[in-house]
Each structure stands twice: as structure tokens, then as C-alpha cells.
Amino acid sequence: GDSVTQMEGPVTLSEEAFLTINCTYTATGYPSLFWYVQYPGEGLQLLLKATKADDKGSNKGFEATYRKETTSFHLEKGSVQVSDSAVYFCALSDNAGGTSYGKLTFGQGTILTVHP
């Protein structure tokens, strides 16, 4: 079955540090890949997405590139802010057979804390 593995947390950084959160996946079809962010006590918000190999998703200074050869979708940001403190989830939606119904398979989540 499909699975998503992301780096264990928590990750603690100082403001303006470089961020990388690793994500690798296993899928039977041609998945779309996502990063979601969850701020304390809230639901999930879509941060960025990529729907095919070599696509780069970007939003709010975050980037991730769909690497089919390494089955990876690592999240990066050049300079984090305190307001980026949250839980980050990597997810995939598998289009195997042409019908995924938007069902998402999530990684375990990575807690990011950014200190001033």
C-alpha cells in the first residue's frame, strides 16, 4: 500500500536558519504530493503541492520538488521565522487506476519550533 515517511522531530531552529524536512513516499500509481501545515489547535492548511515529476511547489518562502527518481518531496525554506512554528505533514494522493477520490496518505508529522 501507499506510505509516506518523514523525518522524525521535533526540529528546533533559530530564526533565519535554513530548514529541511525530509519526506519520502511509496505509491503504486502516479501520486500528487502535498505539504500541509497545522498551527496549534487548528486544522490543516495546504502549504504547497506538486502533481507530477520535477514539479516544484512553493508558497510563503517554502519549496519542495517532486523527485520521482528518489521518491522524495523534501520541504525547504531558506530563512525560517518564529511564526513558522507548527507541525508539518507530508502527504500523497495516489491516482492509481485514475481514481483516488482525493484520499490522502499522511506522514507522521514533524514538529518545528523556531526560537527568536
Place this chain on the structure above:
Amino acid sequence: SQTIHQWPATLVQPVGSPLSLECTVEGTSNPNLYWYRQAAGRGLQLLFYSVGIGQISSEVPQNLSASRPQDRQFILSSKKLLLSDSGFYLCAWSRQSNTEAFFGQGTRLTVV
């Protein structure tokens, strides 16, 4: 624009009591609807999804059930809650033609 409403935000219920969580979507028609659960310290697990009124698919065996009485309404229920039902429940929707999902604010359920 589309919005998704989920309530209540928090809920404390005794073991053995019933449960009803409601989710509604506005600004779109015929959405796919989903219930996810996030247990403490863990990722999200898909519980149910629905592609239309009265059509419910269960992803994991459990003490919960789901219903879709109207196009944009999705309800999560239980007749008798267990301690293990505690968690953060998230409703989500997506367009039929798109894999991207949009989430509600979640319900924190504590069974005591």
C-alpha cells in the same frame, strides 16, 4: 469561495455515551467528503470518505460510523464511545476532479 465548518471545536464525553460531529461545506456542490482522526503524537488516519449522498466508504474497522444525509453535510457518529476514541477529528472536502483536500478546524474529543 468555499468554506468548511466543523463543530463543536472541543468535546468531553463519558465512556459509553453517544457522539455526533457535524461538518458542512459551502460554496461548492457534489464534493468528496472525508473524516480523518489524529491521535496524540501521531499522523492522520482516514476514517471515512464519501463521493455522494448516502455513499460511505470505511477505511478502518472501528467504533464509529458516518452518514451523508445531504450533499454538503457529513456526520460522524458513535452509539457508545470508548476511551480509545479520544483524538482530534478533522473533516475535509475535495472537488471530484481534484486530489487536493481542504480541512476544517477540527474537533478535539476527549472521552473520560
